[in-house]
Amino acid sequence: MSLKKFFSNLNLLRKIELKRLNNIESRNKVLLDNMYIDIIDQLMYELPKGNVKRPLIKDYNQTVDTLISSDKSIARFGDGEIKIISGESIEFQEYDAYLATRLKSILENKNDRVMVGINYDYYYPDIQLLLPTVACFYRINSPKLRKNMNPYLNWNSQYYSAAFTQLYMFYQNMDFDTYFEKLRQIWNKKDVLIVACKELVNTIKYNIFDNANKTDYFFAPNKNAFSKYDEIYKGIKNYSNKTLVILMLGPTAKVLADDLSKDGYRALDLGHLMKDYDWYKKGMNRDFEGINNYMSMDK
Known part of the structure; x- marks a missing residue:
């Protein structure tokens, strides 16, 4: 869609909506203005070339390259972490003030040993x-997520892609076989400890970590894991x-x-990677219902 057509449609939509909402309370008009x-x-x-401020972020391929060539850890921030920072609870973790403080500190990207995604x-x-x-999700939610995350970013620092662990359920028209084989180089022939909930591991048929030298598991709660932090640590x-520690x-x-x-x-925070690979190998559905089911599974 051209910019001219986009703004034309936007203006038409605004006129229709303002006419329909002409008689409702002013609060809703403010909400409508914020939407635009x-x-x-x-x-x-x-x-x-939009005139906006953007942090320095490596894309998913550059992120994987760095993980292969270095011995750094990684911590990845998505919408769930941003909600915790903003004072909200999420499905798998109730809001915790200390957790929010720690997340804000990590997001500032001052630990040279950790890549922040x-x-x-x-x-x-x-x-x-x-x-x-x-x-569609990004277009609706990205403005709010950016606003809530921006105050805690270190704008002079290098960040990495957080979504490199779930490309199958995010992207289209990719050579996923090549990508997953590239990822597997990170733990190839290494001793690995996977820290995750048992419910997740029990759903996996195709294990992306099967090329590790040795794989052990440490099971943690599938909800409110932070309440058991000391025990897990x-x-x-x-x-x-x-031992290479894989965190989910x-x-x-x-x-x-x-x-x-x-x-x-x-320690590598790899989030959804195990189920992303498993769903790819199974050829799972990636329509709206499939993605919703994917996101509702244990991390």
């Missing part, structure tokens, strides 16, 4: 590469720091990656 502000804001980010598509969206349902510390515990994984890195461990 968000639409314009999102459009500016979708324009390659944020969503590349919040700031450099390529709508043509995203699945239509995902593109001590359990991980029973393993050698030569929502917001709790970010704090674990930060703390473990300071103790000489390499």
